[in-house]
Amino acid sequence: GFSDETxxxxxxxxxxxxxxxxxxxxxxxxxxxxxxxxxGSNNSRLPSTVTLDTNWHTFKVxxxxxxxxxxxxxxxxxxxxxxxxxTDPMCPAFIVDAQTAHVATAQIRYLEAYNx
Numbered sequence: 001g002f003s004d005e006t007x008x009x010x011x012x013x014x015x016x017x018x019x020x021x022x023x024x025x026x027x028x029x030x031x032x033x034x035x036x037x038x039x040g041s042n043n044s045r046l047p048s049t050v051t052l053d054t055n056w057h058t059f060k061v062x063x064x065x066x067x068x069x070x071x072x073x074x075x076x077x078x079x080x081x082x083x084x085x086x087t088d089p090m091c092p093a094f095i096v097d098a099q100t101a102h103v104a105t106a107q108i109r110y111l112e113a114y115n116x
Contacts, residue, residue, distance in 0.1 A: 048078035
């Protein structure tokens with residue numbers, strides 16, 4: 001899933017190791033699905049080239065045995081990230097956060113999770 005970029009990025013409460021796909025806006029106001037990672041001390045992000053939309057997508061976040069965290073969208077590797085890699089086993093979490101009075105909704109059709 002994805003969440004708004006302001007809920008954990010840079011927050012003083014972001015002290016858990018995470019890798020997540022979120023929506024993120026660049027300086028031009030374009031919004032992309034983005035891979036955020038947190039190693040328990042620091043967090044950072046790297047956007048994909050996939051523009052945020054309301055279509056169904058397949059997301060896969062993988063912590064490799066090497067130095068990278070990967071984000072695939074619809075079966076295509078979009079982001080390879082080597083900074084702030086989580087080292088702990090992770091579990092799925094699904095968060096929808098409305099930063100304004102707007103209603104935020106999201107749906108999951110299918111979910112798999114592995115710690116290998």
